[in-house]
Amino acid sequence: MYLAVWMAMAGRSIIDKIFVIVFPVTTFVACGYEHSIANMYLIPMGMLIKESYHDLSNTDVISWYGFAKNLIPVILGNLTGGSVIVALIYYLIYRRNATNAQMEDTN
Numbered sequence: 001m002y003l004a005v006w007m008a009m010a011g012r013s014i015i016d017k018i019f020v021i022v023f024p025v026t027t028f029v030a031c032g033y034e035h036s037i038a039n040m041y042l043i044p045m046g047m048l049i050k051e052s053y054h055d056l057s058n059t060d061v062i063s064w065y066g067f068a069k070n071l072i073p074v075i076l077g078n079l080t081g082g083s084v085i086v087a088l089i090y091y092l093i094y095r096r097n098a099t100n101a102q103m104e105d106t107n
Helices: 002-010 014-030 036-052 064-094 098-106
Strands: none
Touching: 002 014, 002 064, 036 064
16 A cells, blocks of 8 residues: 555656556455555444344454454554565665765765
8 A cells, every 4th residue: 555655656647646556556455455444444334234233243253352353463564564565675776875875965
């Protein structure tokens, strides 16, 4: 998801921005990854639906314990993936040698 935002910032027109967002988001969903913000909506929504339909009352997975059990590893994974892995890749791609940077600054 961070990659979609990062790529959209590189787009010059609205069409560019929309077009580059589609592929990272589609890949994220197709791989079955979970997103903490989406889960903060979907799991409580499941709890509300569970209370409305008596047929679903035996599902113990949809509870506050299940919510915490899901959300903690998902948040840790999202933080690691977004802030460490994507940031590391961009650092490696866009890094400059210290001597080249000093030479450019003096010119």
